[in-house]
Amino acid sequence: MKKETDVYSDDEVKLARFAKALSHPARIQIMKLLASQNSCFCGNIAGYLPLSQSTVSQHLKELKDAGLIIANVKQPKIYYCICKENWDMAKKFLDALFEKKACEIC
Amino acid sequence: MKKETDVYSDDEVKLARFAKALSHPARIQIMKLLASQNSCFCGNIAGYLPLSQSTVSQHLKELKDAGLIIANVKQPKIYYCICKENWDMAKKFLDALFEKKACEIC
């Protein structure tokens, strides 16, 4: 099978990855939580979600791998916060996509 | 397992569904294609993608199920176009999510 890079543009792949990171309600909630704190939000995110600690950790990993959040180690806790650079990039890509006009005929 | 509606808000579930629909580069391309036509874009979308007709049909189904596109049957062809209502809703939800400030400390 062709590799993605052969076929899709870099930006398309990145946007798809950002979208994928946001494609689960738990991860939407996590991003909202992180965004609503005016300082970095620490640890017990699991307490706010109907999920086990290990599952939340997995979701955090996905958000981190997608580049949307950053882990800030301050032992024994780890503070997560939104990665401003990629968050802005995701917003930019999405804005570009949405600025295109939807068809008015249908 | 708990049902999503027990736990996640309606808007969170909807936003996650929209994001999921956009979580594959092929579907990003399809949305771009549809958006770039100033009339509804007809059929041979597969010709623009490195995918078989059946796979493209599946992706179209996912976009349709997510409510992002509408199928307009004009036999023997089917015209797809972006569903303005839901497209706008997705944009609104995403804007609301992104308007939240990223943490400035990390």
Place this chain on the structure above:
DNA sequence: AATATTCATCGTATATTTACGATATACGTG
């Protein structure tokens, strides 16, 4: 040193996604 706290990772089960070729459906054309 023993214990508690915080978080990641492993192992695992199940579900979903992705992709394709083959086939079915619906319609128009010769």
Place this chain on the structure above:
DNA sequence: CACGTATATCGTAAATATACGATGAATATT
């Protein structure tokens, strides 16, 4: 009516996602 065109659906294989409990690793506290 036979055939072509456009598209969906089926069957299937492989990959990925989701979730949990158990365990591991790192550090702080007693």
